[in-house]
Amino acid sequence: MSAAASPRPCGVISLLTDFGSTDAYAGIMRGVLLRFAPGAHLVDLTHEVPAHDVRTAALHLADAIPFFPAGTVHLVVVDPGVGTARRGIAVVGAEAFGVGPDNGVLTPLLERGGRAIELADERFALRPVSATFHGRDLFAPAAAALARGVEPEALGPPVADPVLLTAPQPVLDGDAVLGEIMRVDRFGNLVTNVPARMVAGWDGFLVQAGEALVPGPAANYREGGESLRALVGSAGWIEIALREGNASRALGLGPGAAVVVRRRTRGGE
Amino acid sequence: MSAAASPRPCGVISLLTDFGSTDAYAGIMRGVLLRFAPGAHLVDLTHEVPAHDVRTAALHLADAIPFFPAGTVHLVVVDPGVGTARRGIAVVGAEAFGVGPDNGVLTPLLERGGRAIELADERFALRPVSATFHGRDLFAPAAAALARGVEPEALGPPVADPVLLTAPQPVLDGDAVLGEIMRVDRFGNLVTNVPARMVAGWDGFLVQAGEALVPGPAANYREGGESLRALVGSAGWIEIALREGNASRALGLGPGAAVVVRRRTRGGE
Amino acid sequence: MSAAASPRPCGVISLLTDFGSTDAYAGIMRGVLLRFAPGAHLVDLTHEVPAHDVRTAALHLADAIPFFPAGTVHLVVVDPGVGTARRGIAVVGAEAFGVGPDNGVLTPLLERGGRAIELADERFALRPVSATFHGRDLFAPAAAALARGVEPEALGPPVADPVLLTAPQPVLDGDAVLGEIMRVDRFGNLVTNVPARMVAGWDGFLVQAGEALVPGPAANYREGGESLRALVGSAGWIEIALREGNASRALGLGPGAAVVVRRRTRGGE
Numbered sequence: 164m165s166a167a168a169s170p171r172p173c174g175v176i177s178l179l180t181d182f183g184s185t186d187a188y189a190g191i192m193r194g195v196l197l198r199f200a201p202g203a204h205l206v207d208l209t210h211e212v213p214a215h216d217v218r219t220a221a222l223h224l225a226d227a228i229p230f231f232p233a234g235t236v237h238l239v240v241v242d243p244g245v246g247t248a249r250r251g252i253a254v255v256g257a258e259a260f261g262v263g264p265d266n267g268v269l270t271p272l273l274e275r276g277g278r279a280i281e282l283a284d285e286r287f288a289l290r291p292v293s294a295t296f297h298g299r300d301l302f303a304p305a306a307a308a309l310a311r312g313v314e315p316e317a318l319g320p321p322v323a324d325p326v327l328l329t330a331p332q333p334v335l336d337g338d339a340v341l342g343e344i345m346r347v348d349r350f351g352n353l354v355t356n357v358p359a360r361m362v363a364g365w366d367g368f369l370v371q372a373g374e375a376l377v378p379g380p381a382a383n384y385r386e387g388g389e390s391l392r393a394l395v396g397s398a399g400w401i402e403i404a405l406r407e408g409n410a411s412r413a414l415g416l417g418p419g420a421a422v423v424v425r426r427r428t429r430g431g432e
Numbered sequence: 433m434s435a436a437a438s439p440r441p442c443g444v445i446s447l448l449t450d451f452g453s454t455d456a457y458a459g460i461m462r463g464v465l466l467r468f469a470p471g472a473h474l475v476d477l478t479h480e481v482p483a484h485d486v487r488t489a490a491l492h493l494a495d496a497i498p499f500f501p502a503g504t505v506h507l508v509v510v511d512p513g514v515g516t517a518r519r520g521i522a523v524v525g526a527e528a529f530g531v532g533p534d535n536g537v538l539t540p541l542l543e544r545g546g547r548a549i550e551l552a553d554e555r556f557a558l559r560p561v562s563a564t565f566h567g568r569d570l571f572a573p574a575a576a577a578l579a580r581g582v583e584p585e586a587l588g589p590p591v592a593d594p595v596l597l598t599a600p601q602p603v604l605d606g607d608a609v610l611g612e613i614m615r616v617d618r619f620g621n622l623v624t625n626v627p628a629r630m631v632a633g634w635d636g637f638l639v640q641a642g643e644a645l646v647p648g649p650a651a652n653y654r655e656g657g658e659s660l661r662a663l664v665g666s667a668g669w670i671e672i673a674l675r676e677g678n679a680s681r682a683l684g685l686g687p688g689a690a691v692v693v694r695r696r697t698r699g700g701e
Numbered sequence: 702m703s704a705a706a707s708p709r710p711c712g713v714i715s716l717l718t719d720f721g722s723t724d725a726y727a728g729i730m731r732g733v734l735l736r737f738a739p740g741a742h743l744v745d746l747t748h749e750v751p752a753h754d755v756r757t758a759a760l761h762l763a764d765a766i767p768f769f770p771a772g773t774v775h776l777v778v779v780d781p782g783v784g785t786a787r788r789g790i791a792v793v794g795a796e797a798f799g800v801g802p803d804n805g806v807l808t809p810l811l812e813r814g815g816r817a818i819e820l821a822d823e824r825f826a827l828r829p830v831s832a833t834f835h836g837r838d839l840f841a842p843a844a845a846a847l848a849r850g851v852e853p854e855a856l857g858p859p860v861a862d863p864v865l866l867t868a869p870q871p872v873l874d875g876d877a878v879l880g881e882i883m884r885v886d887r888f889g890n891l892v893t894n895v896p897a898r899m900v901a902g903w904d905g906f907l908v909q910a911g912e913a914l915v916p917g918p919a920a921n922y923r924e925g926g927e928s929l930r931a932l933v934g935s936a937g938w939i940e941i942a943l944r945e946g947n948a949s950r951a952l953g954l955g956p957g958a959a960v961v962v963r964r965r966t967r968g969g970e
Contacts, residue, residue: 171451177728178948183618184453184722187492188478190446194500197473200503205475208728214619216677223725230837231732232739243676246652294772295654296666299499349721350752365780383832384783395833407781409754452887453722457748457760459715463769466713466742470770474744483888484945512945515921563921565935569769 169255171236172310173178177227179208179220180240180298188296192240193241195289199307208237215243217268221328228259231325237272238298238306239263243302247292250324251282251301255315256288262306267328274327283319333357339428340401344372344418351409351414354402357424358394359375365429368393370403373414377403378427393424441579442503445469446496446690448489448575449509449567453472453624457565458508461509464558470589477506482592484512487614488539505569507575515563520551521591522571531575533566536597543596552588556623557612578637601663602626607695613641613687620678622685625670626693628664636696638661638671638688642683646672648695662693707793710848711772712874714738715765717746718778718836726834730778733827737845746775748755752936753781755806757884759866761808761826764936766874775810776836776844783833789820789839790860793850793853800844805866812865821857871895882910883938884958889947890952892940895962896935905965906931908941911952915941916965931962 176196180311182188189210196203206350208227213218220241242264253267254261256277261269265279273279282301285313287308289300305318332357333342342357351352353372359380362368368392370377379393391410396402401424403410411417445465451457458479464548465474466673471542477496481489489510497506511533523530523538525546530538534548535660542548551557551570556577574587602625611626628649631637639646639662648662653673660679665671670693672679680686714734720726727748734743747767750758758779766775780802792799792807794815803817811817820826820839820874825846827838843856865906871880871894879897891910897918900906908931917931922942924930929948934940939962941948949955 173739178733179725179728184478185480186475186617187477187496187761188617189447190475190492191499193475193494194444194446194496194504197442197475198499198501201442202473204740204743205473206728206731206735207722209722211723223728227725227729227732230729234735237733237795244652244654283497293664293666295663299666368961375850383782385782385785394833395831397831397837400916414480453745453747454748454749455886456717456765459717459744459761459887460765460768462717462744463713463765463773466711466744467768470711471742475741485779512883513921516923562933562935564932665920 169315169407170234170258170260171237173232174202175204175206175232175235176239176306176310176311177206177208177231177235177305177372178210179212179223179237180210181212181216181220182210182240184210188298191271193305195299196307196330198311199304199334201406203310212241213291215241217241217266218328219352221270222346229242229272230235231259232431233258236260236262236306236310238302239268240298240302241268242297245297249295250322251305251314252325253282253305253309253318254278255280260309260315262309265322265326265375272327273325279322280315281319281322284317285312287318305359330358333361335361340424342422342424344416344422345401351411352396352402352404353414354400355422357401357422359399359401362401362424362426365426369425369427370401371423371425372403373416373420375414438584439503439527439529441505441581442501443471443579444473444475444479444501444504445575445579446500446504446506447479448481448492448506449479450481450483450485450489451479453479455600457567460565464568464572465576469579470575480491481510484577486510487601489537489598490539491615493537494524497540500528501631501661502527505529505575507530507571507580508537509567509571510537511535514566518592520566521573521594522549522551522574522578522584522587523547524549527641529578529584531571531578533596534591536595539597542594545566548591548594549584550588550591553586556582556587582624592616600625602630604630609693611691611693613685613691615687616680619673620680621665621671621673622679622683623665623669624691626670626691628668628670631670631693631695638696639670640692641672642685642689644683707853708772708796708798710774710850712740712848713742713744713773714774714844714848715744715746715769715772715775716748716777717750718748719752719758720748720778722748723752727838728835733837733841734845737842738848739767741845742849750779751781753805755779756866757836758806759808760793760884762806766809769797771796773799774798774848775804776840777806778840779806780804780835783835788860789819789835789843790863791820791843791847791853791856792816798847798853799888800840800847802861803864805864808866811863813912814960816851817832817863819857819862822855824889825851825856871899873899875937880960880962882954882958882960884956885949888942889949890934890942891948891952892934892942893960895939895960897939899938899960900939900964905966907940907960907963907965909961910941910952911958913952
């Protein structure tokens with residue numbers, strides 16, 4: 164049986180979890196990775212995903228994938244269902260691998276045409292597998308195996324129906340796009356789910372968010388002086404920022420809040 | 433004089449400190465490690481041990497040791513007595529090394545039969561050694577030396593009486609085990625000092641903690657729905673969890689609180 | 702044209718940013734570094750510099766430089782002016798490289814005789830360069846290029862007038878030094894801008910800080926029992942500490958507060 168094409172592993176493993184940094188959970192997972200893939204390069208994406216927040220983890224993964232070396236293994240453990248019947252999976256994408264629970268957290272790799280494989284072969288797990296820490300016992304050994312070049316098909320059978328997250332989609336309505344806030348970053352910037360390409364032909368826009376009407380696009384975080392302004396963030400989403408301030412606190416808004424991006428016409432607002 | 437057997441170093445150095453991540457202290461220690469052991473793989477266990485909390489650091493170390501590659505050097509710096517007469521030591525265990533202050537923080541390696549060596553040879557230290565940052569000046573150079581294969585005996589003379597922490601031991605009393613909460617993790621899970629093996633023959637149990645009587649063992653964090661439940665955590669300790677909630681906050685309990693694990697009998701509670 | 706001498710890269714890249722650890726920004730930058738410098742050793746100094754605090758980042762960098770291997774590339778991204786006309790630069794020092802915005806954050810390398818080069822060559826940047834994330838698009842590719850041995854002069858033309866921070870200097874006034882608090886560390890220690898060498902000939906001193914008169918130097922953090930004491934910290938600055946307590950909270954003081962270090966005379970205070 165000839166396996167489908169897989170990227171060639173480059174020895175880089177990224178870690179993305181909701182473990183926080185207070186406990187040693189992420190550290191222990193790193194130990195397992197280096198035990199089974201000596202010489203691998205371990206890279207933290209973040210361990211501060213809010214506890215059990217599968218959607219935020221998937222957003223971080225989507226933002227990160229294009230910037231990592233081809234052949235990276237992305238190990239993603241946000242896993243409220245650990246120890247239940249939910250499967251563990253590996254995803255083999257065109258350029259990268261993913262390993263984690265089958266709860267939607269690997270959606271960005273699956274959406275880009277990745278195929279899913281169930282982590283079923285006990286040779287690539289710590290024995291016994293605990294009921295509470297699959298990151299250590301199941302996902303890290305599988306990620307290490309992929310990083311050192313084990314054929315993905317050796318890990319288990321294909322999964323035909325992996326869980327996919329359905330993200331709230333922005334809706335174009337004439338000269339407006341109805342969207343929402345996806346996340347707030349460390350700087351208080353409000354990142355929306357409206358991609359810049361949806362407003363690419365417009366001369367400018369106003370973002371209605373809570374009580375505010377925020378003009379954009381600004382060229383950078385400094386343009387617009389001390390006022391709120393909208394701009395295109397580094398991952399291509401429209402976001403609202405406040406120069407050396409905190410837009411989220413200023414507006415009292417966070418994830419899930421509705422926004423409307425309206426086309427601005429010359430001469431009028 | 434022929435040296436006692438030592439594990440063969442694998443080039444992995446784990447870091448466990450109370451330095452936090454706001455300052456550059458841990459980063460500076462990493463620089464020293466790579467200066468003296470180029471090519472070493474540095475792995476963070478955690479730097480968020482509560483300041484000066486030797487006991488919590490030892491708990492993290494005990495949980496981590498079994499999962500790291502043989503030949504790992506565990507560099508542990510929780511060191512309220514830095515600059516005083518307390519010794520710096522290396523510990524040579526069967527499978528791993530430890531380096532840190534002689535204040536009990538390396539107890540898990542010593543209890544597993546490790547031998548202690550005083551860090552006395554100035555060749556393996558930065559000169560001058562400051563009074564306030566032995567992690568940088570003394571422990572990191574010694575850890576780097578071990579990682580690159582220096583014989584442990586070259587670091588200094590044996591220490592016959594290294595400091596050992598005495599942990600509060602759970603007490604079996606008929607059909608009950610008297611124990612206590614050891615730590616609270618990021619998810620609010622209350623980890624006790626009662627190992628699952630003490631209740632291995634029981635059909636089930638109830639954990640009395642504060643005002644609550646918590647049934648167990650649950651198979652995973654989801655079983656038991658929205659109620660508190662007890663289960664066996666990933667390091668083998670009985671713990672109390674609240675599904676997608678925070679058991680510590682719900683019960684108002686933290687480290688040091690007494691718990692009683694009572695055998696559950698068929699037909700009764 | 703023969704290039705000026707440059708240190709030989711050692712493959713270590715340190716990261717120092719104000720990105721925090723909640724978002725994936727630092728992680729994405731790590732991906733870019735490993736894409737362009739496979740096998741590089743990435744080391745975090747800290748990502749918890751207060752947002753936009755160029756001065757604190759420069760302090761951390763100054764403390765770290767002497768302890769890293771020769772040939773390290775220090776990638777420093779604290780960049781409130783991202784996307785504006787401010788330049789991106791590399792600095793080539795005697796023993797290390799720096800990469801970051803030309804806003805003063807690389808002052809410690811420039812003060813030690815480093816020469817600055819503008820990051821102008823598009824071959825060493827991601828295309829297109831976003832207006833909001835030069836750490837990913839401009840600085841990480843340049844740092845990776847230096848780490849893998851690209852001649853610094855290939856990155857762009859020399860910069861004659863890089864921005865330099867002017868730090869508040871301590872002033873010697875007879876038997877006193879007028880200084881200030883530079884930063885507060887995780888342990889609550891108040892680090893001043895007064896170097897120990899300014900008081901090297903004194904038998905002892907008193908630090909006047911807020912309402913307190915704090916004696917020094919203590920030999921270590923434990924000397925002086927439960928009282929406030931002054932001592933020489935690990936980077937050579939006089940600092941005020943409280944044993945297993947928090948000097949900053951006890952005194953209600955933070956960065957910018959004035960201190961006076963007064964010579965103590967035998968028989969007097």
